[in-house]
Structures are given as structure tokens and as C-alpha cells.
Amino acid sequence: MSPEKDISRRDFLKTTGIAAGTLVGGGLIGGLVGYKMHGKGTATLEHDQHGTVTEETGSPKAKMFFMNQRDFNILANATERIFPEDDLGPGAKGLDVPYFIDHQLAGQYGSNSKEYMHGPFGEGAPTQGYQSRLTRAEIFKQGVQKLESEAQNRYKKSFNDIDGKQMDEILTAFQKGDVQMSGVTSAFFFTLLRAATLEGAYSDPIYGGNRNMDGWRMKGFPGHQMAYITQIEDPKFQKIEPNSLGSH
Amino acid sequence: MATTLPGVDVVTVGVGWTGGIVAAECSKAGLKVVGLERGQKRGTEDYMTIHDEYRYAIRYDLMQNLSKETISFRNNRNMKALPMRQLGSFLLSEGLGGSGTHWNGMTYRFLPYDFQIKTLTDKHYGPKKLGPDYLLQDWGLTYDELEPYFDKFEKTAGISGDDKNPFSGKRSNPYPTGPMKMTPMLTQFETAAKKLKLSPYMVPSANLSAVYKNPDGETINACQYCGFCERFGCEYGAKSSAEITVVPTALKTGIFDLRYNANVVEILKKGNKVTGVRYIDTISGEEFIQPANAVVLTSYVFNNAKLLMVSNIGERYDPATGKGTLGRNYCYQILPGAAGFFDEQYNTFMGAGSLGMSLDDYNGDNFDHSDLDFIHGGNIALTQTGARPIGSNPTPPDTPTWGSEFKKQSIHYYTRSFGIGAQGASMPHKENYLSLDSTYKDAYGLPLIQLTYNFTDQDRALHKYISARAADIMKEMGAKTVVPNAEITDYNIVPYQTTHNTGGTVMSLKPEDGVVNNYLQHWNVENLFAVSAGNFAHNSGYNPTGTLGALAYRCAEGVVKYSKSGGSLV
Numbered sequence: 111m112s113p114e115k116d117i118s119r120r121d122f123l124k125t126t127g128i129a130a131g132t133l134v135g136g137g138l139i140g141g142l143v144g145y146k147m148h149g150k151g152t153a154t155l156e157h158d159q160h161g162t163v164t165e166e167t168g169s170p171k172a173k174m175f176f177m178n179q180r181d182f183n184i185l186a187n188a189t190e191r192i193f194p195e196d197d198l199g200p201g202a203k204g205l206d207v208p209y210f211i212d213h214q215l216a217g218q219y220g221s222n223s224k225e226y227m228h229g230p231f232g233e234g235a236p237t238q239g240y241q242s243r244l245t246r247a248e249i250f251k252q253g254v255q256k257l258e259s260e261a262q263n264r265y266k267k268s269f270n271d272i273d274g275k276q277m278d279e280i281l282t283a284f285q286k287g288d289v290q291m292s293g294v295t296s297a298f299f300f301t302l303l304r305a306a307t308l309e310g311a312y313s314d315p316i317y318g319g320n321r322n323m324d325g326w327r328m329k330g331f332p333g334h335q336m337a338y339i340t341q342i343e344d345p346k347f348q349k350i351e352p353n354s355l356g357s358h
Numbered sequence: 359m360a361t362t363l364p365g366v367d368v369v370t371v372g373v374g375w376t377g378g379i380v381a382a383e384c385s386k387a388g389l390k391v392v393g394l395e396r397g398q399k400r401g402t403e404d405y406m407t408i409h410d411e412y413r414y415a416i417r418y419d420l421m422q423n424l425s426k427e428t429i430s431f432r433n434n435r436n437m438k439a440l441p442m443r444q445l446g447s448f449l450l451s452e453g454l455g456g457s458g459t460h461w462n463g464m465t466y467r468f469l470p471y472d473f474q475i476k477t478l479t480d481k482h483y484g485p486k487k488l489g490p491d492y493l494l495q496d497w498g499l500t501y502d503e504l505e506p507y508f509d510k511f512e513k514t515a516g517i518s519g520d521d522k523n524p525f526s527g528k529r530s531n532p533y534p535t536g537p538m539k540m541t542p543m544l545t546q547f548e549t550a551a552k553k554l555k556l557s558p559y560m561v562p563s564a565n566l567s568a569v570y571k572n573p574d575g576e577t578i579n580a581c582q583y584c585g586f587c588e589r590f591g592c593e594y595g596a597k598s599s600a601e602i603t604v605v606p607t608a609l610k611t612g613i614f615d616l617r618y619n620a621n622v623v624e625i626l627k628k629g630n631k632v633t634g635v636r637y638i639d640t641i642s643g644e645e646f647i648q649p650a651n652a653v654v655l656t657s658y659v660f661n662n663a664k665l666l667m668v669s670n671i672g673e674r675y676d677p678a679t680g681k682g683t684l685g686r687n688y689c690y691q692i693l694p695g696a697a698g699f700f701d702e703q704y705n706t707f708m709g710a711g712s713l714g715m716s717l718d719d720y721n722g723d724n725f726d727h728s729d730l731d732f733i734h735g736g737n738i739a740l741t742q743t744g745a746r747p748i749g750s751n752p753t754p755p756d757t758p759t760w761g762s763e764f765k766k767q768s769i770h771y772y773t774r775s776f777g778i779g780a781q782g783a784s785m786p787h788k789e790n791y792l793s794l795d796s797t798y799k800d801a802y803g804l805p806l807i808q809l810t811y812n813f814t815d816q817d818r819a820l821h822k823y824i825s826a827r828a829a830d831i832m833k834e835m836g837a838k839t840v841v842p843n844a845e846i847t848d849y850n851i852v853p854y855q856t857t858h859n860t861g862g863t864v865m866s867l868k869p870e871d872g873v874v875n876n877y878l879q880h881w882n883v884e885n886l887f888a889v890s891a892g893n894f895a896h897n898s899g900y901n902p903t904g905t906l907g908a909l910a911y912r913c914a915e916g917v918v919k920y921s922k923s924g925g926s927l928v
Contacts, residue, residue, distance in 0.1 A: 218417075223425060226441045238851060285760075308751065309412060313416075325747065329772050330769075331747040331772070334410075336582065338585065347705060347773065348708075
């Protein structure tokens, strides 16, 4: 380890301590407030030991894109490794990120409807960007199947049955582009998956993720507020209960 | 078969800032104007649910639908150009107001040095400061000549500022409205800059500090600092844009006809003059010919150049021979800067597009370049534009990009870090240019415009030097960790950088040096005008809209003059 790295490592540990000290409380309090607001005191998602997501009764949550529970759970487990539950608050699953992604894949995002998708398709240089003939929906479908086959190859188990460390190994291989995919690189799939996970954690809850605005609450982002004109000059940090466009 | 419509005095192609200004000035002067906007109507009433980061900032709801038209790109002539399939490096627009709807509103004037860059650089450093591959040229008019037009644009838009920049060219008037509010971050920047003997001032802003009525009688409201500005429209009508200023002004004359979903595909030419344009109604698919005594191209940089190319007007630039001016001098901007990580928590989510402090001590020729291997520089600024949670996940160096450490760090630093950034000037190079793609076509069968562009040695040297200056300020501000921007290598069209594309249809003093004269009138076709940042002979170290607005007023004056006198205006 280089000296610089060593310093930043110590720095990191120090700041993490500060972060935990201030934000754990914020996250917890915020979380409770949120649940009360929505009148669902104990309504949390249940995860069994295989990561199966049990849907709430009467919830608008349902799969629009993925056709079977196994594939949906692979997506859910992968996003949870990218954005895990911790002492700050919920992870991707708790924030309903898998539903957000599922719904996005079923619409414009999944079909790349605002993007130039005409051939001929050439590989190009990395500086020329996305050149795949595949839509995001096709990439996710293949990517999830590849996560599964990679788990079977390496551990003779379903991706949903391996432990977190093993999932991380596979995701890292995807990130590095080491997994063979057709019409797209595994690195590109991973980039999409990571971006979609953060989008699901932090977009307005009207899209089905960021459940109870807990993503915003963890981060200290107040969401949709009409004005900060009375607070913008204040030297103190402002803790503001978040607000969704859906509350209109 | 195209339907030929009744003729008018002026037709504008595109209705954003430039088209709106030309339409307002010409219709006020009694000229009958048709504005052809390829996108849809939009305005303040359409932005009631604008505080939606995902829809507008991530999925680009106000931006161009690339399934119909995009550009193709390569870094150099040896590569095969491929289409830009998704938006990334810059955000093209469509719809009323153009990119002036979802801009931040920073409204600078380029420096006197910029307009005479060739003359002044040669004078200070000799003719060999940059190699022969750099196509440096004067603009064909001086700052002082353009000053009245800067003044006019600032009054139309009601720009808020403080007149404290010692490097500014001469100003005939103070800013129409006072500066925006100070915040803890900005005060800290100001204190640090002054300690370093630099000259901070408030960013001139089109997010107004107070309600303002412009000389045309249009009211612009006061900014509420909601933090949703860049990539968004303003739900308060507090960010100056064409749809709340010049467009209503033009419509009030009763002789401005604004048509939506009207995509121009050809400039029609007969002999030495243009006769009008051909456009497609994108809803019905019908084709129309709109005859006009004068045609004004008022779309974005790429489309102005493309329309001239597909209509075979002017000689296209050939980098192999150096001949031709159309497509030459494409420039961009490079983004030096430094990130700072703090222990204190800041209200980073509050802000406005142009809320910031900046300084010009390292911009233009405001510092000595004798011992430096580049010219020009950049405006260095700390802006508080409103950090949003999807787009803003800052982490100190060596943090993994996902997993629990990433989550902890990005959440912690979301409100404890920010950047000092510079708008690095971009000098024209003989290998950076626009042309037509030979393979890829748009939805109307026209070739895509092709961009050949890479960063140059000048860019890399400037970037490194200015990043170090930004880091100096960040250190003085007391950041616990300061990270200067990584050195640049090759231009990459994927990550967002800036929507400050320039060149391709440059203005010039002599016909052999540019596409249009200093009234933005085409050198070869007297009743054709083209105004956009494409007219910039190079890109300065500032946001372009202030200078673009000034040129649009200059152009409008030219069109009105031409309608009376005809002939070349220079």
C-alpha cells in the first residue's frame, strides 16, 4: 500500500466514524417519521434467507418486466450488493429498487425509445460510447441470466443461493468485463445496473423506488421543496423532512 | 409534393434565444416573421412538476429525441465515425426556448482579448506561441463594437450581477438587477480567493435576484433558490429564457407566426440568393415551402452547420488541404477543477443555476503566459447549483464505486463536498471540425452531421495548470482532502462535460476566413444569416450565452438593415 493510500485509508475510517455518529440517528429518526406519515407502522418488506421478496397486500408493486421470481430475485440480490442495507438505513431491496428497475425496463428506458438505434452497428472506440444493437431491456435480461450461469459455473448454485462475498466476486468480474456476453460487454451491463440501482434509490417515490423517501432521508436530500430563499443564507445545515411530487 | 405557403419577410429556423431575439427585433421593426420550431410549445405552466431529477436530469425529458436525429463522432480522421446513440458529453435540445430553457443562466461577456485573440497573442508572445496547426483568428469585430449588444441582451434578460470584476471589458451600464444571495460556501470561497490576492465576484446570473420588467415590458420573477435549474425549466418564470421574454414580445406584435413541429430540411437557393426553406410537419408528415426575403438560421451549432452543408451553401472545410470554411474551427471547452472534501456540512442541495462566485485572474490573457506552453485560461468558479442525489455521489479517492463503503462515503460527502470548476478555453485546431456523415442518416433521410474532435496539447497544458490553481483555492478554503481533476487524455463523448459547443460557421473580417461577416450575414449569400455559438472563432473561458445573445442582437440589427438597403452589410 502506498503512503498516500494509507493516509486516505485512515482518513476514511475516521470520517466513517463521524458519518455513523451523525447519520445513523438521522436515518433512524427519519425512517420512523416516514413510516408514521404513511400510516404503515410495521409494513416493511420481508426477505427470507434466499432473498425472496414477499409483496405487501394491496401494494402497487408487481412485476411488469421480469417473468419469473428467480430472475427478479437475482436482480434484487445484485442491487442489494451494490447498495446494501446498513446502519444508515435500507438497501436497494428495502427501497424497492428492484421494482423501480423492473418498471423502467418495461417502458421507454427499456426500449431505448429516445435513442438512435439504427445500424450499421460497429464496436467503435470506448470514446464513442454505447454502440450495442441491444436495448436496455435485452441487456438486463441477458445480464441476469449471465449472473445465474456464472454462479452455476463457479459455485454450482443459483446466484440467489450463494453468499454475499461470492456475489461480489461475480459482480466484480462483470464490472471488469471478464464475463462473456453477446452484443454487449459485461462491464457495460454492470455500469447500467449500478446506475439504475442509484436511480431507484434516489428518484422520487412516484417511480416506485426510494420507498417512503428513505433514500433521500439517509442522504439528507429534502426532495421536492418549493423554495429555499429563506434558508439559503443560513450558516447552519438544514435538516428538512423530504417531500415527494406524489404528495401534491 | 410540398405545399408552397405565402411569402414573408423573415423566416427563422429554430426558436430559442437567437430565433426569439431575431423574431422580436424584426417584428418590432415591422417585418413579418415566421419562426419554425421543430419541437413543441413549452413554458412556465409546463414546469409544475419540474422538481423531478430522474425525469429531467437523468432521462433528459426536455432534450432532443435522438431516435430522430443525432450526430456521429470520431476522435480523428483515421477512425470510423459512429453515431452518438445516447446523450452524454453535451445535451442537445428541441422545443421552444431550445437549450436556453434548461440552461443554468450564467451570463458572461467574453473578454476584449477574445475578439482580437490572434492579433494580441502575436503581439504579446510572437507569432509562434502556438504551432501552425492551431487556426487562431480575430473575430471581425472588437469587444467595444459588441458592447451595446451585450448591454441590450443583459437588459432583456435582467441579468443579476455585482460589477466587481476588474478584468471585465468596459461596461456602459451596471447589471440590471443586483447580485444573488451569498451563502456560507460562497463566503468561504470569497475569503480564500482574497487571501490569495485573487479577485472574486458574483457570477452574472439569469436567475434573477429580484422581480424585473425588461425594456420590452416582459416580467421575469425572482429566483427562489429551489436547486432545480440546470436541465430543468423554471416553474417560477424566474430564469430568463426566450419563452418568457423575446418570444412573447414577438408574438405581441401580431406579425410573428410561430409554428411548432416544423423541422427544416433544406435552405432553398436560386442564383446568389436564398428563396426560403423547405420543412416537414413532424406530426402530419406534410412538406411545406416557406418563401422568405431573408432566411435566418437560429438553431444550435450543429444544425446551423448541417443545414448549410445539406443545402450545398458554402465550401466545406477539408483538413487535408485547409480549404473551405464551413465546419472549420469547431471548439468545445475543457474542464479543469478540484474537488474538496470537508468535515462541515453544507446545504449543497439548495441553490440556483448561476448562484456562484468566480474569478478571472487565470482567464484570457489576464496573466502572463511567457513561460507557459498554452494561451488563454478559464474562469474559475464555485457554484451552488443544487446537488441532487442521483447525480451527486462524491467519494474521496480510493473509495470503491459500489457496496457498503461506497454507500457510506457517498452519503456522508453528499453534503460535505463540492468542486471548484473552470470553464477552460478551447482553441481551434485544424483536425477538429464538422462535416457530413457518409453512412448514418436522420429520420428525414438527411446525413447526420459528423464531429471529428480530440483534445489538443494546448488543452492538456491549460487543464493541468488551471486545475492546480483551483486546487490552491480549495486548500485555502480549508478542505480536508483536495483532489485536482485528473489530467485529460482523449475526448470521450460519454460522460457529461458541457453543452458549450462552438464553431463550424465562424464569423470573420474577410470572406476567406469564415462563413459569415460581423452581421452574421453569409459571405456569399446576402439574404442568408446564421447565428449561433457556431459563429465563435474559438471558445473562451466562459459560458457562451452572454456573447451569443449579443451576437443575436447584432444579427437582428443586420436583418432589419438588410430589409431596407439590401446588399452586403460590410
